[in-house]
Amino acid sequence: MLLKSRSSLPVSLPERKSSMFTVRRLCSTSHSSVDSKEMKKFQLLAHKWWDEEGEFSALHSMNDIRVPFIRDSLLNMSSDYHLGNPLAGVKILDVGCGGGLLSEPLGRLGASVTGIDPLEDNIRTADQHKSFDPVLAKRIQYKSSSLEEIVEEFMETFDVIVASEVVEHVADLETFIKCCSQVLKPEGSLFITTINKTQLSYVLGIVVAEKILGIVPEGTHEWEKFVPPEELERLLEANGFSVKAVNGMLYNPLSGSWSWMESTSVNYALHAVKSGAQGESSPTDTPSEMEGEQPSATAAP
Ligand SMILES: C[S@@+](CC[C@H](N)C(=O)[O-])C[C@H]1O[C@@H](n2cnc3c(N)ncnc32)[C@H](O)[C@@H]1O
Structure with missing residues (x-):
């Protein structure tokens, strides 16, 4: 079964000695997933993460559907349920956590979250914001690091990986997926949202x-x-994952809200499970909101 780990503390990561974009461990390949051009773009916005009306507003509102998607998909694969803290004891790696917009709600659901991002300024913002909520202090740990750098140290460590709105920014998707597979426990879940x-x-x-x-x-x-979801699915399957759900997402720029839709032609969310997992896709893999009305749409963020 999934969600075996009962540790309440995030995984402790080693101190980082290399420079901002240096990659120390390379997932059995000589490639880095970090694109320095992308890093420069995010560097300019590193202090803007928690401005709900600013450049990341669509990521704030995406929490309304991505957090329940992650939570319910996990709960449907588990016999363990903790009232109030449904993800208690689940070790989550939030890759490309940015300012911690997704790490925080997952931490509030009880998960032990390790958020990593190659940009030190993003991590500084995430750390500072986390400090406003004492509940999160013990549940979330942030680290300025690429995925490649933590692989050797954290082989098969995490129950869950989330990479939300990240894969469209990486330099080498194959390396990225390989690394995800390596740090995920067998039967662990990977959640990706992208365009x-x-x-x-x-x-x-x-x-x-x-x-x-x-x-x-x-x-x-x-x-x-x-x-394209087909390419992602092919890469995932080649790296020992079984894809459980691919759901279309729709952003309405007028209301600033997200809803599920059948078509994956613009934004989509994917849930995959690393091999060894039991069971089939769950009812929540097809969210009930999918039937909702679909007004004018814009791909975001
Ligand atoms: C659009 S933001 C998403 C942030 C966060 N996941 C969220 O949804 O709120 C993309 C993030 O991915 C990070 N990123 C870009 N390339 C990355 C890579 N190769 N590995 C890990 N993170 C990366 C960026 O620094 C940035 O913080």
């Missing part, structure tokens, strides 16, 4: 979201780096 590579995602994600509405700064996304 599909379609004509519609170009129009909504780049033309409308960046150039017309300015929901995210111009240049945030490169269409070439968007990831």
Whole structure:
């Protein structure tokens, strides 16, 4: 079964001695997943994470659907339920945690969260914000690090990995997925949200979201780096994962809210389980909100 670990503390990571973008451990390949051009873009926004009306507002509101998606998918695979703290004892790695927008609600559900991000300034922002809530102090640990750097130390350590709105920014997706597989326990869950590579995602994600509405700064996304779900599924399966769910997500720029939809042609969320897992996909893998009305849509963030 999943969710075996009962430790309430996040995994303790070694002190980082290398420079900001240096990669120490390379997931059995000579490639880094970190793209220095992408790092420069995020560097400029590192103090903006917790501005709910700012550049990351769509990530704030995405929590309304991505947090229940993660929580319910995990609970449906577990016989262990902790009232009030449903994810108590679950060790989660939040890769590309940014300012901790997703780490914090997962920590509040009881999980022990390790958030990593290659950008030191992101981690500084995340650490500072975490300090406002004493409950999170013991549950979340942040570290400025790439995934490659922690692989050797944290082989098969985590019950769950989340990589939300990250894979469209990495330099080498194959290395990234390999590393995810290596730090995840057998039967562990991987949750990814990202943007599909379609004509519609170009129009909504780049033309409308960046150039017309300015929901995210111009240049945030490169269409070439968007990831079709079929490609992601192929990579995951080649690395010992079984894909349990791929659900389309829709952003409504007028209300600033997200809902589920059947089509994965723009944004989507994926749940995969590392081999060894028992059981089939759960009812929550197809969220009930999927039937909701679908107003004018924009790919974000
Ligand atoms: C769009 S933000 C998403 C932040 C966070 N996951 C959230 O949803 O609130 C993308 C984040 O991925 C990080 N990132 C980019 N490339 C990465 C890589 N190769 N490995 C880990 N994180 C990366 C960036 O520094 C940035 O913080």
